[in-house]
Amino acid sequence: MPEPVLTVYPARSVITMNPSLPRAEAVAVRGDRIVEVGTLASMQPWFDAHEHIVDDRFxxxxxxxxxxxxxxxxxxxxxxxxxxFVTATEWKLPWGTVSPSMTPEAFLNRVAEIEAAVENPEEPVFIWGYHQLWHGSMSRPLLNKINATRPIIVWHRSFHELYLNDGALKFLHITEAEVGNRKQIDYPNGHFFEAGLGYAVNRLNPTILAPEKYAEGLERLKQVVHFGGHTTIADMATGLFDFDAEWLMLKQVIERDDTPFRVELVPDAARLRASKGSNEAALAFAKSLPEQNTHRLRFSDHIKLFADGAFFSQLAQLQEPGYIDGHHGEWITPPEKLEEAMRIYWNAGFKIHLHVTGDLGVELGLDLLEKLQWERPRFNHGFTFEHFGFSTPEQVERIAKLGASVSANVYYLYELSDAYARHGIGFERASQMARLSACFANGITTALHSDFTMAPAEPLNNAWVAVNRINSTEQLMGPEERITAEQALAAITINAARVIGRADDIGSLRAGKKADFTVLRDDPLTTDPMHLKDIPIVATVFEGRPFPIERTGR
Amino acid sequence: MTPLTVLGGYLGAGKTTIINGLLASLAQATGNPRIAVLINDFGAINIDAKLIRKHQGRTVELTSGCVCCDIQDDLGSALDALRGASFEQVLVEASGVAYPAKVANYALTWPGYRPAGILVAVDALNVEDQKKDKFIGHLIDAQITEADLLLLTKLDQLDCNHRQTLRDSLPTRAVRVDHGCVDADILLAATLSRPDSPVVKDHSDQFRTLDYQSDRILDHDRLLTFLDELPEPVVRAKGWIHDNQGAWWLQSVGKRWTLEPATAIPDGTNLVFIALAKPGTGAMLSGLKHALQGL
Incomplete structure (x- = not known):
């Protein structure tokens, strides 16, 4: 086979994230890899030896x-x-931007519009994004006014409650005789929450988890991931619902020639343990998973564990002084069980990703990491604190000393800091969620993630939050913890690659790495920081192949 | 409606041992109530192979008619699956980090169930240290506070002085559980929840019981006051009652009691009271009997 031709992409500027050559003018690619980053002149020796074409589309x-x-x-x-989606904040989706519905009327009008556009009168309509702070109260009668016969299901933004109209109650065979006076179900208002939510979800599951629906959802996810400018994502809890079903579907939908990204798969240790019977059996299974790897789907030696509860539900475990109302968070995994599982994976050389949301969760992670370091020291161990909602400056120093990394959901600050300042934990701690500047100052490898669907899968949007720390009510929160545009770009490229153990191959642009680019209309390092999230993404290049991004707007 | 009892408590408090003991004791005689036990981890359950009729997926059917299901965090689906299966009681083992009252809410939400008490196992040997632990201290306090009745395990490993200090520190009624042996009558609402069910009589020396039968129709208001004032040593009371407002099943666990409308029960009133045997308990039970005669 003849050597593939070199393709050269000249650009207005190339930001490499390689500190030895931060800026360049062009990238030369052979097959799926970069052969040189530099200028057309510097690449001349390659051109002398090999056929090349100049692709100047970028x-x-x-x-x-x-x-x-x-x-x-x-x-x-x-x-x-x-x-x-009918939401109070903007969501840019490939099939249209969801503009904010910020009042009760706007919400109901939008639901009515969506409902009217669905032809089949029996097809259920699912709405996601209701939030009482913007949309006022919601009820069965309000939804019945839109249409009482077609099933309408309205999910709260947090996914922790939902509302059903008459049609939906009928569709799910939920009757007044059955649930009329039960707790956590407000039948007259069609409102299901806490245990009541579980009751309704059990009835909904056959519809929302049907294989064809799931496949449709994954197809949409492909578009979302491309649209956000990603060329790599990590599934940070493979097996959350059903390992075999998820893996099969990922292979069918993602492992295809038209998919412009790869997925690093990190199994959920607790689910593996439940299905395999013991941590030891789960470890053996996790070790065997790379044998199943395909071109785009890759298991390696990373594993996911959970400490404290969901951030959106105020179940993060907090140190003193805790929540204003005195409630306490929850542990997802009992501390002793977490220690047991962590030790097994630590001693087997795995890179542990620990879900922590509150500062007591971080504290537990740190105590356990310190104990394991004492028992069996490891370097370059890849232990990563995931989410990192609340923390203290002293914990950040300890994270650095113990050689751990941070992968933060900075969007918490945007969406929740105002509400948490007023109703959760007070302004001081709410304004210091996602303590990122401290992480960089301490030399910690720090990445940003979306935890999609918790935040939009838009790395530039996360970078915007991290750089500006302006929340959804346009308050500046914790200005000292703002990071620079360059740090933010590192957090969504090279640092993210380090966190998932792929920095040798991706995350920056240099000779030898995969030819994965994101192509932007504007320069993220010199543009007005408030403009970061609005920089148009022109295309991505995945392993040397360009995939343009068409923008349609509603 | 099927009574649903929650068994909570932190890791190591002995929940699994208690369940193993219960399943074994129910298998020893015929005519015991058929119950469903919902657990979080099969790995820990140790059922004698001779007692197993069928093992299918996450469910074990026992020769006694009871079942044991591994719910893997999905209590709702398990409750759906059990509906209509005519178990006399469901016992849910809460996860070690669960707030038991939250789990008990399922009995208020899921149609077909009613709450029948929160039992919380407490590791007597370690509870004082656990309460001081920075990661689980609050949780241990909450679990103890939310309990209707505490089951104290490993008490035999604690010296006498500490035993009394511990008992004094607990906010609610507590029974001693040695090596998982706890009377089914303490754990279950199901015994005596039907007229023909056998009453387990061989209570350990920890308890004194009072049986009360009468053909008289009781006064409802006086009954309610009587139940509110049941003295501390009474850890369980159950049976059926006829009063001037109807017929009822009584269930009392620790400090919580409920009256449920009853049908198809024999005339009169038939109650059993189980109390901790302490100095003065005999006199207390005589007093109860006297009070009942005046209702």
């Missing part, structure tokens, strides 16, 4: 390393994406 744009989201949940996204 010559007026800025090339940056392909974006990496190191923590996203394809399975949860596949459930959400077939639903209709």
């Amino acid at each position: 010559s007026s744009n800025v090339i940056v390393p392909g974006f990496i989201d190191p923590h996203l949940h394809p399975t949860m996204a596949a459930v959400l994406l077939p639903m209709n």
Whole structure:
């Protein structure tokens, strides 16, 4: 076979994230890899030796390393994406930008519009994004006014409650006789929450988890991931619902020639343990998983564990002084069980990703990491604190001393800091969520993630939050913890690659790395920081192949 | 409606041992109530192979008619699956980090179930240290506070002085559980929840019981006051009652009691009270009997 021809992409500027050559003018690619980053002149020796073509489609744009989201949940996204978004914040989706509905009227009008557009009168309509702070009270009668016969299901933005109209109650065979006076179900208002939510979800599951629906959701996820400018994502809890079903579907939908990204798969240790019977059996299974790897789907030696509860539900475990109302968070995994599982994976050389949301969760992670370091020291161990909602400056120093990394969901600050300042934990701690500047100052490898569907899968949007720390009510929160545009770009490229253990191959642009680029209309390092999230993404290049991004707007 | 009892408590408090003991004791005689036990981890359950009729997926059917299901964090689906299966009681083992009251809410939400008490196992040997632990201290306090009745395990490993200090520190009624042996009558609402069910009589020396039968129709208001004032040593009371407002099943666990409308029960009133045997308990039970005669 003849050597593939070299393709050269000149650009207005190339931001490499390689500190030895931060800026360049062009990238030369052979097959799926970069052969040289530099100028057309510096590349001449390659051109003398090999045939080359100059592809100048990006010559007026800025090339940056392909974006990496190191923590996203394809399975949860596949459930959400077939639903209709009616939200108080903007969501840019490939099939249209969801403009904010910020009043009760706007919300109901939008639901009515969506409902009217669905032809089959029996087809259920799923709405996601209701939030009482913007949309006022919700009820069965309000939804019945839109249409009482077609099933309408309205999910709260947090996914922790839902509302059903008459049609939906009938569709799910939920009757007044059955649930009329039960707790956590407000039948007259069609409102299901806490245990009541579980009751309704059990009835909904056959519809929302049906294989064809799930496949449709994954197809949509593919578009979302490309649209956000990613060339790599990590599934940070493979097996959350059902390992075999998820893996099969990922192979069918993602492992295809038209998919412009790869997925690093990190299994959920607790689910593996439950299905295999013991931590030891789960470890053996996790070790065997790389044998199943395909071109785009890769298991390695990373494993996911959970400490404290969901951030959106105020179940993060907090140190003193805790929550204003005195409630306490929850442990997802009992501390002793977490220690047991961590020790097994630590001693087997795995890179542990620990879900922590509150500062007591971080404290537990640190105590356990310190204990394991004492028992069996490891260097370059890849231990990563995932989410990192609340923390203290002293914990950041300890993270650095113990050699751990941070993968942060900075969007918490945008969406929740105002509400948490007023109703959760007070302004001081709410304004210091996602303590990122401290992480960089301490030399910690720090990445940003979306935890999609918890935040939009838009790395530039996360970078915007991290750089500006302006929340959804336009308050500046914790200005000392703002990071620079360059740090933010590192957090969605090279640092994200380090966190998922792929920095040798992706995350920056240099000779020898995969030819993964994201192509931007504007320069993210010199543009007005408030403009970061609005920089148009022109295309991605995945392993040397360009995939343009068509923008349609509603 | 099927009574649903929650068994909570932190890791190592002895929940699994208690369940193993219960399943074994129910298998020893015929005519015992058929119950469903919902657990979080099969790995820990140790059922004698002779007692197993069928093992299918996450469910074990026992020769006694009871079942044991591994719910893997999905209590709702398990409750759906059990509906209509006519078990006399469901016992849910809460996860070690669960707030048991939250789990008990399922009995208020899921149609077909009613709450029948929160039992929390407490590791007597380690509970004082656990309460001081920075990661689980609050959780241990909450579990103890939310309990209707505490089951104290490993008490035999504690010296006498500490035993009394511990008992004094607990906010609610507590029974001693040695090596998982706890009377089914303490754990279950199901015994005596039907007229023909056998009452387990061989209570250990920890308890004194009072049986009360009468053909009289009781006064409802006086009954309610009587139940509110049941003295501390009474850890369980159950049976059926006829009063001037109807017929009821009584269930009392620790400090919580409920009256449920009853049908198809014999005339009169038939109650059993189980109390901790302490100095003065005999007199207390005589007093109860006297009070009942005046209702």
